[in-house]
Amino acid sequence: MAAIGRVSDGTLSRPRWRTGLLLALPAVVIFGLLFAAPLFTLVANSFRTQTGAFTLSNYERFLGDPFYRGVLWNTLKVAAMTTIGCLLVGYPFALYMRGRSPRVRNWLALLLLSPLLISMVIRAYGWLVVLGPNGPVAAVLKWVGITPPQLLYNDTAVLIGMIHVMLAYMVLPLMGSLDRIDPTLVPAARGLGAPGWTCFWRITLPLSAPGMLAGAMIVFSLTASSFVTPAILGGPKVKLMPYFVYTQATTTLDWPYAAAIGFILVVVTTGLLLGYARLLRRNNGDVVFQ
Numbered sequence: 001m002a003a004i005g006r007v008s009d010g011t012l013s014r015p016r017w018r019t020g021l022l023l024a025l026p027a028v029v030i031f032g033l034l035f036a037a038p039l040f041t042l043v044a045n046s047f048r049t050q051t052g053a054f055t056l057s058n059y060e061r062f063l064g065d066p067f068y069r070g071v072l073w074n075t076l077k078v079a080a081m082t083t084i085g086c087l088l089v090g091y092p093f094a095l096y097m098r099g100r101s102p103r104v105r106n107w108l109a110l111l112l113l114s115p116l117l118i119s120m121v122i123r124a125y126g127w128l129v130v131l132g133p134n135g136p137v138a139a140v141l142k143w144v145g146i147t148p149p150q151l152l153y154n155d156t157a158v159l160i161g162m163i164h165v166m167l168a169y170m171v172l173p174l175m176g177s178l179d180r181i182d183p184t185l186v187p188a189a190r191g192l193g194a195p196g197w198t199c200f201w202r203i204t205l206p207l208s209a210p211g212m213l214a215g216a217m218i219v220f221s222l223t224a225s226s227f228v229t230p231a232i233l234g235g236p237k238v239k240l241m242p243y244f245v246y247t248q249a250t251t252t253l254d255w256p257y258a259a260a261i262g263f264i265l266v267v268v269t270t271g272l273l274l275g276y277a278r279l280l281r282r283n284n285g286d287v288v289f290q
Contacts, residue, residue: 042259045255045256046058046256046259046260046262046263047256048256049256050254050255050256055256058256058259058260059260068244070239071241072265074240075224075240075242075265076272078158078162078240079221079224081155083220085163086166086169086170087216089167090174091208091212093108093167093171094171094175094211095178097171098178112167112172113168115165115168120228121232123161123164123165124232124233125232127157127164127233128232132152152233152235153235154237154238155238158230158233158234158238158240160233161230161232162223162229162230166218166219166223170216170219173214173215174208174211174212174215177207177209177214181204185207186199213277217273217277220269220272220273221273224241225269226242227246230243231246241261241265242265244258245265248261
């Protein structure tokens with residue numbers, strides 16, 4: 001029988017690169033239409049005035065204004081704090097799920113993913129009720145004799161809402177890394193006299209680092225570009241880049257400047273993620289702790 005890809009005389013019926021190109025063509029077309037083309041349009045518009053002339057004034061206006069630089073810094077700060085919060089909450093949850101039976105894991109996974117089945121707007125308005133001055137959090141604080149602080153329209157409210165939204169994106173990659181760890185490693189280390197904390201720090205944590213890296217990159221990038229939850233829970237008092245893109249495009253109708261703000265956010269976020277990945281990657285791409 002002739003080998004796959006060869007005719008009866010033994011010659012290749014079709015070059016392998018052509019077959020690979022045909023297989024990848026649908027994905028390449030979808031990527032070009034849904035990502036590359038909009039990004040190219042964004043970049044092109046950011047170098048134009050409202051009359052269509054070429055200019056660099058949009059970037060000079062942003063980079064030369066301390067107010068807008070502060071907005072960029074606050075956006076990155078909120079994204080980093082959300083990532084840390086998701087890691088602190090999600091890692092123990094992922095460890096707990098790892099040791100459960102399949103039935104319990106299925107119920108926990110349903111609990112974890114159930115918020116994603118609800119509209120982001122509904123979830124944000126739900127937190128408005130919970131954190132509001134007449135909500136359950138304020139009622140509990142009053143009951144124990146504590147004057148409730150302002151929980152809405154600040155960074156705290158945005159962090160709570162974003163951690164709730166992004167938690168699943170951290171736990172799922174962590175679960176993938178934890179499931180790939182050989183279950184005999186920790187018992188073997190315990191049998192050799194290593195205490196539990198040493199087993200966690202020297203075995204579990206380093207081997208789960210790829211999941212931590214993937215989850216952190218996903219959460220950070222999604223949080224930095226999130227609009228709905230910060231707009232509802234933070235309002236105009238919490239100044240983030242996506243909110244200013246929205247106001248420049250819809251209120252002042254300055255589309256070129258909105259495009260410049262959006263592209264700056266894309267460049268800065270991508271650069272930080274690449275630097276973060278490069279900082280943690282050692283030994284042919286393996287993530288290690290030193």
